[in-house]
Amino acid sequence: MNIVRDSIAGTLESNDLLVKVSPAQDEGLELHVNSEVIHQFGAQIEAVVRETLSRLGVTNALVLIEDKGALDCSIRARVQAAVLRASDATGIDWEALS
C-alpha cells in the first residue's frame, strides 16, 4: 500500500494512542514509538505496529506512535485507520485487517 499523504488517527486520551503516518523521507520504514509504558510494553507495541503495517503491505513510510496505554486491538485499529487515510487505496482488503 502506498503512502501518499500525511494522516493522523486516534487521540491522546488514556487507553488510546495517536498515530501519524507520512510518506517516507528515505527508502524503507521509519518507526518511532513513545509510550507511558515503554519500559514494560515498548517491544510489544512495536511488534504489533510492525505486524499491522506488514499485513497492509506498507514498506515505505514514516510512522510516529504516541501511546497512552492502548490495548493491542486499539493499536491495530488506529494504525490501520491512519494508513488507510494516508494511502491511495480505493477499497479495503478485509483479510489484511483481520
Added chain:
Amino acid sequence: MTLRRSMLFLPGSNAAMLSTAFVFEADSFMFDLEDAVSLREKDTARLLVYHALKMPAYAKREKVVRINPLSTPFGRLDLEAVVRAGVDVVRLPKTDTAEDVADLETEVERIERACGREVGSTRLMAAIESASGVVNALAIAKASPRIMGIALAGFDYVMDMQTQRGDGTELFYARCAVLHAARAARVDAFDVVFGDVNDEAGFLKEVDLIKRLGFTGKSLINPRQIELLHNAFAPAQEEVDYARRVVAAAAQAEEKGLGVVSLNGKMVDAPVIAMAERVLQRAAASGVRQ
C-alpha cells in the same frame, strides 16, 4: 431464552470504553457507529469496533452494533466490518418499512457468503424512530427470521411527531404499538434510553412502567443504570416462591406422565409454566428484588 434486560450503548470511537466495558454486567453491549460518532471519525470508529468485537473478553457476551443507515456512505462499510468480525446482532437505525429490513438482510447474506460465515448466523434488530416506523412495526418485526427484536428510539420519534420528551405521554402510543408488534411477531421489545443519568428516581419510574407494560428490556447510556435496571426487573420473593412451586408441579406431572399440571387443586396452563420459568431465569441472573 436469552436474557436481554439491559443493552448498554458504547460509543464506537472511544477506545478506552471499548477496551474496558466488558467488566460491566450488561446483558448485551451495543457498539455505536451512528449518532455517537462524528462524521470525521466514522472510519476509525469502524476499525475500533471491528477489533473490539474480536476481543476474547467479549467472546461470551452478546455483541450488537448500531450501524449507520445503508442510505449513507458509511452503512455498507460498517456492515462489511461487523459481519466479518463476528457480530451477534446488527441494529439498523431509522427503520421505516419492512423493505429496509429486506435490504439489510440481502447485504448481510452477501457478506456472510463472501467471508465464509454461516448464512443466517447474523441476527438483526430494527430501531423504530419515526411515525412511519411505528405504523409499520408489525411488518418490520416479521420482515425476517433473523429479527431478534425491535427497539423504540425516542429522540428521533418525538421530533418526527413534532413534540418533545416529557413525562412519557408523548411515547405512550409508540411504546404500546412497538411492544404489541414485537409480541405478535414473537421477538424482543426494547424501550428508549433515559438520558438523565443523575435522575435515579425518574429512571426507576420509567423502568417500572416499561416492565409492567411487558418490555423485554431497555437501552442504556451509562453503566450506572445497569444494576438499577436489573434490580427493578428482578422478581419479588413471593414471585420466585410461586414460580418454584409451578415448575416443580410441572416436573412432577411430567414424571408421572400426566397431561395436566395442577397446583393446590388448580390447573396450571402451559403459559403459566413458561412464565414461571422466565421468573426463575430472572432470579438466577439478578437475584430477588431488593
